[in-house]
Structure formats: C-alpha cells, structure tokens
Amino acid sequence: MRRSKYSFCKMLQLVKDILKENPILTSKKIGRPKSYDDVFIISLWLFQTLHKFSYREILEYVSLEGYSVPALSTYHYRVQKLPKEVLQELIEKVGEIFFRRDGKRWKGLVVDGTGFGYREKYVLGWLRGTAAKEVASHVRAVLLVGIDEKKRIIPLSCEVDFAYASEVEMLRRLLSRVDKLLGLPFIGNKGFNAVDILERVRGLGC
Structure with missing residues (x-):
C-alpha cells in the first residue's frame, strides 16, 4: 500500500490489533488513568514518522481528522517515555506478518x-x-x-x-x-x- 493511502485510522487499528495482548499495556496501573493511552501515542508517532511530520504537524493533521489530541509538550513527553519493549514487540510482530x-x-x-x-x-x-x-x-x-x-x-x-x-x-x-x-x-x-x-x-x- 502506498504511503499516501495509509490513513491514521488504519494505523491506529493496526497498532491496536498487534498490541492488544501486550502485558505492559494491558496491566492495571495505579493512579489516575491517562487521557491518551499508549496505543494512541504510538500510532501518532508511527504516522508522524511515516509522513515525516514534525510534532506540531502530526497533531494538527490528526486534529483535522476529528481526533482529540494531547498538547504538544504532553505528546513529546509521552513519546520519550514509551517502553522500549513495547516498540520492539511492534517491530517484531509487523515483521512476522510480512515475512510469513x-x-x-x-x-x-x-x-x-x-x-x-x-x-x-x-x-x-x-x-x-x-x-x-x-x-x-x-x-x-x-x-x-x-x-x-x-x-x-x-x-x-x-x-x-x-x-x-x-x-x-x-x-x-x-x-x-x-x-x-x-x-x-x-x-x-x-x-x-x-x-x-x-x-x-x-x-x-x-
């Protein structure tokens, strides 16, 4: 599929399907629930990388698509705090899909x-x-x-x-x-x- 044809909605659904059983994301957290879950932040970041958007551009783009988005500083902080193990699993499962x-x-x-x-x-x-x-x-x-x-x-x-x-x-x-x-x-x-x-x-x- 061409990059220009891959919508944010499809990206979000793909990440949800792949990481739906990840123990880090599905474990119960203590404290106030996050306004934007890790799956949404990962999807934003992947879509940003795919289209070579800046942090500000990806938030503006997805906002125009009708999604509620975090503040710029919040989004940047959340990307920095994404667990390495979750990103590794994402790479491995996507690779397995294409490879097999x-x-x-x-x-x-x-x-x-x-x-x-x-x-x-x-x-x-x-x-x-x-x-x-x-x-x-x-x-x-x-x-x-x-x-x-x-x-x-x-x-x-x-x-x-x-x-x-x-x-x-x-x-x-x-x-x-x-x-x-x-x-x-x-x-x-x-x-x-x-x-x-x-x-x-x-x-x-x-």
Missing part, C-alpha cells in the same frame, strides 16, 4: 550491528527543542532483517543499547525473543560467531 505472508519471496536473513551518531539528523528528529542539544553520546543497535529477491528488506527484530555495548550480548538478547526462523541462509559478520549463538540460530531452523 509470502515466505517464498525471502532469500536470506542478515544480522548486523550499527551505531547512530548523536549529530545525525535522522536520529535526533524525534527530539524537540533543547532536548536535541543535550544529547552527547550515540546509541548502538543490532538488527535482524529479511531480504527478498529484489534486495528489499523487512526488519524482523532489533536490540538497542547504550554506546559501546557488546553487540554479541545484544544479539543473544535479540535471539532469545525469536521463536522460529525460516530455513534460509543466515548471514552475519565474524564477530557473531560465538558457539552458543551459532547453536541458537541452528535451533531456530537456519
């Missing part, structure tokens, strides 16, 4: 580690105002993606940590959340050739 919908399309799996510098525009795009100027370190990420015959990729899982974290340990945590992998070639650099990692990958079906 057309299994014959995919030709291999690739795992790689990367770093995002704190001066990179894309990384700081989710920050607002002086918050961007206060960042003085980079983050490390390990990604597991599937690749099809046209070299297109779909993210299947990710693990994010602070600067200089061990990519091997991050990959171990990532693989611990994976239940099964299709019998495809599994490609990674030499730094990931720990015996327990190789055994885990083989046990997952690769």
